[in-house]
Amino acid sequence: MALAMGLVPVAGADDHRARINYMIHCQGCHLPEAVGFAGKVPRMNGFAGYFLHSQEGREFLIRVPGVATSSLPDDQLTELMNWLLLTYSAEQLPEPFVPFSVAEVAALRPDLEADPEKTRMRILRQIARGLPSLAVELELISGG
């Protein structure tokens, strides 16, 4: 699917391991297919890619506690995040999609986001100013 979207899979990545890691480390709250739980757990399916439309949003995806404090080593966490974006939110990614590098993830993880809910909405509103599809999504979210 990633190829059909014109996106290049990340070299050396193990999609199967990423999927298993998603099931072990993320799925408990974000649910199968990353659909989330309205009002409680953010939906990543068809959504997470929006964050990469700003540098702060890109960093937020790694600094958010569920990601930053996961027990995965940097390389597997990087693999998982790239897999997740390409698998569940390829349509929302900016062109070109620059995958996370291990060095980038390793550098961002220690800088834990202290107030994720507020920061998340601030970043998304900022991105939505230049991205009508996200603006529509956010209205849907606040309306529902």
Next chain:
Amino acid sequence: MKKLMLVALICASAVFAEIQPEPTGIIETLPETWPAHWIIAHDAAFFHMSDGKLIVLDADSDDVTGRFKGFMNASFIGMFVQARTRPEIYLAETFRSRGSRGERTDVLTIYDKRTLGPVGEVVLPPKRSSNMPTDYNLQLVDDEKLALIYNFTPAQSVSVVDVVAREFLAEIPIPGCALTYPMGGRAFSSVCGDGSLLTVVLGDDGQQASSSRTEPFFDVDDDPMMEKAAMHGGIAYFPTFHGNIYPVDLNGTVPVVGEPWSMIGDEEGGWRPGGLQLAASDSSGHLYFLMHAQGREGSHKDPGVEVWVFDGEAESRVSRIELSLPAISIAVTRDDNPLLIATNINMEIDVYDATSGNHLRTLGDFGQETPLILRAAH
């Protein structure tokens, strides 16, 4: 025939004369301070969680009816804490408008220890965590002025309630961290998923004044630290899956993590701590842990067959108590002749002399189903 009738009448009136009508409508009260050997059994009603109970019992009593002192309701796995400076018990509860469904309301209910009746409540954000009951879902800080309630939606936060003014003050985010361990002054710590502790210091308005984070100090993969600490003198003794103890001094507003020590030493048999409420302490500083042999990956909630008693300061074992039945939860009374109480696998409460280890009695038949958590009353 007439004679017989007369005899019958005389007999009947003799029977009535012997009946002394029992006085009814008497409502008794309990003392403000409860005797040291009274206990509270939290029957969380595991198979129908909307109607749990906190049952007050006299663990010294061999009289089946006399040992039952009363109970309070505790809805949807309530979490409770006893005040020491006021005759009050605080209980975080959840209600649904149609019982098992409908709009959710969370409240902190304030119970009077003398009447076991609710005397007030504070409405909370409907977010509190309804996990299996622990000692650290609800705690008091700031000389018992503030109650802290752990939330999980699964975003994690702590609700702050002024229990003197009986008002909700604030919600503090604790991203990636869990539960609430009371600290000196107006502060608390939470255990984080990366093996560190997050500490939040509150202002007098209950809002976050500052926060800090320790370095990760335990290994969440190789030897995870349990959240069930034995507390003494402001020091939380956290056991790990493999039976090491991390002493964490919570007396200040920054936790001080001490060097870990082993409960197991060179003891053979694969002993490990395990159970639901597996750690307790007495007033002399002895620490009690539920232990099972042949421990393995996944056995950290197995019932314990022994309780190992340690001197926390000397970091050495004082005694081993063989349980008459395996147990899932323990508590110890806070007096000079402490009782060890244990919820056994038949969901009864075994009472032991904590010093000698002798089994004294079994408390059953008090209307209990799943008394998952025990506390010594005070």
